[in-house]
Amino acid sequence: MKKHVPLALFVVIVMGLPVLLKNPYYIGALVFVGIYSLITISLSLVLGYAGQISLGHAAFYGIGAYTSGLLTTRWHVSPWFALACSMVITGILAYAIGKPVLKLRGHYLAMATLGLGEIVYIFFNSAVDLTAGPSGFGQIPRLAIGGLVFKDDIRFYYLVWFTVAVLLALVLNIINSRIGRALRSIHGSETAANAMGVNTASYKIQIFVFSAVISAVAGGYYAHFVTFISPTTFDANTSILLVTMVIVGGMSNVWGAVLGAALLGTLPEYLRRFGDYDILVYGAIMMVIMMFAPGGLVSLAGLVKQKFVGNLSREPAA
Amino acid sequence: MLNVEGLTKEFGGVVAVNDLSFEVREKQIKSIIGPNGAGKTTLFNLLTGLLPPSRGRISFLDTNICGLRPHVIARMGVSRSFQNVEIFDNMSILENVMLGRHCRTSCGAVSIALRRRKAVKEEALIREEALRQIEAVGLDADPHSSPAALPFGKRRLVEFARALATSPRLLLLDEPASGLNMRETEQVAQLIRKIRDSGVTVMLVEHDMSVVMEISDDVLVMDYGTKIAEGKPREVQKNREVIARYLGRSNEYAKNPKP
Numbered sequence: 001m002k003k004h005v006p007l008a009l010f011v012v013i014v015m016g017l018p019v020l021l022k023n024p025y026y027i028g029a030l031v032f033v034g035i036y037s038l039i040t041i042s043l044s045l046v047l048g049y050a051g052q053i054s055l056g057h058a059a060f061y062g063i064g065a066y067t068s069g070l071l072t073t074r075w076h077v078s079p080w081f082a083l084a085c086s087m088v089i090t091g092i093l094a095y096a097i098g099k100p101v102l103k104l105r106g107h108y109l110a111m112a113t114l115g116l117g118e119i120v121y122i123f124f125n126s127a128v129d130l131t132a133g134p135s136g137f138g139q140i141p142r143l144a145i146g147g148l149v150f151k152d153d154i155r156f157y158y159l160v161w162f163t164v165a166v167l168l169a170l171v172l173n174i175i176n177s178r179i180g181r182a183l184r185s186i187h188g189s190e191t192a193a194n195a196m197g198v199n200t201a202s203y204k205i206q207i208f209v210f211s212a213v214i215s216a217v218a219g220g221y222y223a224h225f226v227t228f229i230s231p232t233t234f235d236a237n238t239s240i241l242l243v244t245m246v247i248v249g250g251m252s253n254v255w256g257a258v259l260g261a262a263l264l265g266t267l268p269e270y271l272r273r274f275g276d277y278d279i280l281v282y283g284a285i286m287m288v289i290m291m292f293a294p295g296g297l298v299s300l301a302g303l304v305k306q307k308f309v310g311n312l313s314r315e316p317a318a
Numbered sequence: 319m320l321n322v323e324g325l326t327k328e329f330g331g332v333v334a335v336n337d338l339s340f341e342v343r344e345k346q347i348k349s350i351i352g353p354n355g356a357g358k359t360t361l362f363n364l365l366t367g368l369l370p371p372s373r374g375r376i377s378f379l380d381t382n383i384c385g386l387r388p389h390v391i392a393r394m395g396v397s398r399s400f401q402n403v404e405i406f407d408n409m410s411i412l413e414n415v416m417l418g419r420h421c422r423t424s425c426g427a428v429s430i431a432l433r434r435r436k437a438v439k440e441e442a443l444i445r446e447e448a449l450r451q452i453e454a455v456g457l458d459a460d461p462h463s464s465p466a467a468l469p470f471g472k473r474r475l476v477e478f479a480r481a482l483a484t485s486p487r488l489l490l491l492d493e494p495a496s497g498l499n500m501r502e503t504e505q506v507a508q509l510i511r512k513i514r515d516s517g518v519t520v521m522l523v524e525h526d527m528s529v530v531m532e533i534s535d536d537v538l539v540m541d542y543g544t545k546i547a548e549g550k551p552r553e554v555q556k557n558r559e560v561i562a563r564y565l566g567r568s569n570e571y572a573k574n575p576k577p
Contacts, residue, residue, distance in 0.1 A: 170431040177430040177441060181409065181417045188406030195366050195400075197392030197421025197484055206427075252408065 003176075006255065007169060014161045018154055026269075027153040031225060033265035034160035038218040040245045040257035041167055042211035047243065048251030049175065050207050051187030052102065053110045055239050056117035060212040062124060062234025063090045064219025066131060069140045069229050079143045083220040087213045094212030095205065102204045117239045124231035136230025143224045156225050163221075164258070167214065171254050183207060248289055250296025259297045319344045319519055320365075320488060325374030327360055327543075334360040336543035338374070342488070342521060342536075347514050349522040349530045349551075352540035353564055358523040359401060361540070362490050365521075366398050367391040378488065393421045395487035399477045399494060401523075405465050412461035414476050415448040418483025451479040455509060471502040478509065488519045495526040507533050527565070531555065539564060 018027055039061060046052050067086035071077040077085070101112045124131050131137070143150045143159065150156045174180050185193035186200045193200050223229050241264065249260020267285065271278035293300050320342040327335040335357045342348045350358045363369040365376060367388035376384050383391050397418075405414050423444060425437040452461055457475040459468060465476050474494065481489055494510065495503045507529045514520050514533075524530050530537060530551065537554045539547040541564065547557045554560055 173431050173433050174427060177437065178416075178420050178423050178425065178444065179427055179430055181413055182420055184409050184413075185406050185417050185420075188408045189404045191368060192400065192404035192406070193417075194388040195368065195392060195398050196418055196480060197389045198417070199387075199389045 003172075007165070007172065010168065010258075011165055014165065018157060024153055027157050029266055029269055031153055031157050031160055033262050034157070034164050035218045035221050035225070036242070036245060036261040036265050037164045037258045038160075038167060038221070039211075039215045039242055040249065040261045041164070041171055041254050042214035043242055044246045044249075044251060044254050044257040045171065045175075045183065045207050046211045047246050048253070048256070049180065049183040049187060050204055052204055052208065053106070053243070054113045054208070054211075055110050055236070055243060056113035056115070056120075057211070057215055057242050058234045058236065058238035059117045059120035060090050060094060060215035061219040061222070061238065061242075062120055062231070063093060064216025065223040065229050065234065066124065066219075067216070068220035069137065069223040070130070072141050072224075073137065073139060079141055079224055083143075083217065083224075086216045086220050090216035090219075091209050091213045094209045098205045098208040098212075102201070102208060114236065114239070117236050121231055121235050124234065131231070134231060136228060138228035140223050140227045140229070142227065143221075150224070156221075160221055160225075163217070168254065168258070175254065179203075244286070248286060248296055250298030252295070253298045255301070256296045256298035259301075263297065319379055320521075321375075321377045322365075323375045323377075325361070325364060325376060326372045327357075327364055327369060328372045333543050335364065335371075338540070338543070338545055340538055340545065340548060342519060345514060345517060345519055346535040347510065347520045347522060347533055348536045348538065349524055349534040350538050350540060351524065351527075351530055351554075351564065352546075355542075356540040357543040358540060359492055360543075362398060362492055362521075362523065365391075365490060366396055389421065392484060395485070396490065397481040397484040397486035397488075398490035399474070399481055399492055401492040401496065403470070403473045403477050405473055405476050405480065407464065407466040409464075410462050411452065411457070411459060411465045411468075411476055412445070412448055414465060415451055415461075415479045415483050416444050418451070418480040419444040419447055420484075422485055448479070448483055451483045452476075454482065454512075455479045456505065470497050471499070474498070474506070482513065482518075486518055488521065489513060490521045490523075492523050493525065494522065495524055495529050503529060 017030065021027060039057060043054065043057055046054055064086045067089050068079070068082040071082035071085055072079050097116055101109065101116070104112050125134050148155070150159050182193070182198045182203050185196070185198055186203060190200050222233070245260035245264045246257050247260070248264060249258065250256025267282060268278065271281050274281050289297065322341070323339045325335055325338045326333065338361065350361065352358055360369065364371050367383065367386050367390070371384055374384070375382060378391075378394060378396060381394070383394065406417065409417070423440050425440050429437045449461065455475045455478045457472060457479060459472055465473055468476065491510065494506050498506060503526060510520055510522065511533055522530070522534065534551050537549065537551050538545060539554060539557070539560045546563060547554050547560045555565070
């Protein structure tokens with residue numbers, strides 16, 4: 001089964017990385033890459049496949065984190081149940097918001113989702129009684145399965161990346177199916193998609209809610225991993241970072257979402273040697289990528305594969 | 319099979335389609351002709367639900383389809399092509415045509431995500447049917463390649479194959495011969511006949527009179543949103559008003575109608 005090769009390779013790399021990386025600090029960084037990957041994979045379905053921009057995904061990430069964090073610290077709900085609750089609540093909110101907002105297109109949708117992110121961010125800051133305001137709150141309990149508590153970086157690393165692998169497996173099945181084609185048809189021409197029998201409005205809301213729910217999982221993981229949350233983690237910069245990860249990685253491919261999260265999630269660590277100039281180098285790297293690989297990092301991988309394996313389009317995609 | 323009564327569409331003060339009534343019988347080729355801006359494309363958009371009518375009634379297979387959303391109408395068996403060819407350049411040719419099967423298939427996200435046997439089987443059937451339609455329209459191109467690089471005539475064939483993949487009862491073709499050379503036009507005319515012979519009713523908007531007069535069973539002439547004539551191609555060609563308003567006196571089809 002040729003199509004399973006990339007996923008198998010991915011699992012091997014994920015399993016092997018902690019063995020190669022001796023420095024525990026890097027493992028912690030990779031946990032965040034995994035958390036980001038969850039969001040970028042699901043966001044790439046919205047952005048790259050269905051062609052709907054969202055500049056407010058940090059809101060769902062934040063709602064997931066706050067719901068899970070608050071339920072466990074204030075009401076002492078078990079972490080897994082809290083995580084499930086945060087998925088449900090975020091899903092309901094995303095549906096309520098997406099229903100009217102997804103009727104907008106292009107720039108208008110971008111503005112509306114940006115506004116959504118701001119509202120949620122302001123809420124985290126202002127509802128001090130509930131969220132503890134700008135200072136945030138801590139002592140969020142860790143996730144555990146039986147006696148296995150995900151308390152150190154390496155354990156959490158495996159939990160997060162296992163989740164990423166499962167998500168990838170499911171999403172890869174979806175994108176090469178009637179549903180994946182329906183999503184891409186919305187991107188290609190919504191009018192034609194409609195006329196061919198695709199309920200575009202319904203697919204747009206479904207994929208939006210799906211990605212919001214996955215973002216909530218990522219938020220919950222964040223809360224239970226860091227055990228402290230405050231609003232700044234979920235501001236507009238994060239929303240934009242997430243979209244940038246998807247675009248730099250390659251919008252039209254879910255692997256690009258992982259590559260983008262991996263690059264932009266770890267780049268600041270490499271750039272420390274540049275001291276105060278790190279942000280300049282960061283910006284320059286992004287510009288170079290977008291100039292020479294407008295299709296994102298994954299398009300470079302495509303070129304390499306074409307060179308060594310031969311033309312992709314020739315192989316029967318069975 | 320299609321009954322249109324008093325169909326009217328107003329855009330602000332402009333009446334694009336004005337109190338139009340006509341009927342399309344099963345397995346015929348009905349052409350809509352008329353000058354630019356006569357309301358032909360608007361009519362197609364009304365029939366497929368892309369535009370809501372201001373007034374009137376459209377019944378398809380004895381069901382009122384007025385006000386139904388486009389994807390519902392498509393599922394009922396009305397498919398179409400677009401004047402400017404609206405295919406999905408972000409998918410391969412095969413995937414474009416496979417999308418046409420969307421409304422005839424039903425596997426949900428869960429069974430697809432888990433690769434249940436039902437979903438795998440359905441996907442194989444979709445692929446098979448799509449390949450069959452690509453062959454049926456005579457498209458010779460690598461189905462796994464992108465349609466973006468295809469010449470216009472072949473892009474149109476991709477659109478035909480996609481429309482046919484929806485298993486339509488009624489197929490609306492908006493200027494299928496525009497932008498094609500003579501040889502391609504002839505191929506398209508033959509293809510439309512073949513489609514009709516396979517049991518699909520065809521409605522056609524077309525400016526190329528050689529195509530219209532050659533293959534139509536029935537012609538409806540529109541101007542300023544109203545019907546000015548309707549009948550067999552030969553009758554319409556002789557109609558004075560049609561000659562004056564659309565065909566022109568010097569037109570060969572106006573002067574000597576072909577037998």
